[in-house]
Amino acid sequence: MALFNNSQGDANHARKMTKQEFMQWLKDVDLNGDGGISRKELRCALKAMNQKFAWFKAWRAMRHADLNKNGVIKGGNEEEALFAYARERLGIVVY
Structure with a gap:
């Protein structure tokens, strides 16, 4: 799984990526290849x-981004909601 790491390698610095890189990261997070992101997959990626507190952050992100409450982030609206949440709460800086 190819995950984004910042160039400094310091967990205290914000991660920087483009929106396109974030969307690719979502595809990489999908470990079982079903086209959606489960809370477990998101927790492992975090x-x-x-x-x-990856377990808590994954739980909160799912509550925010899983718009239809089916336990999976899938589709444009839910991915956009996760993108917005990641920018606001997970320290990911999009440029």
């Missing part, structure tokens, strides 16, 4: 990014 842990790999050295996010503290």
Whole structure:
């Protein structure tokens, strides 16, 4: 799984990526290839990014971005909601 790491390698610095890189990151997070992001997949990805309290952050992100409450982030609207949440709450800086 190819996950984004910042150039400094310091977990305390914000991660910087383009929106296109973020959307590719979502595809990489989809470990089972079903086209959606489960809370477990998101938690594993956040842990790999050295996010503290990854389980909690994944839970909160799912509550924010899983618009139809089916337990999977899938589709344009839900991916956009996760993108917005990541910018606001996960320290990901989009340029």
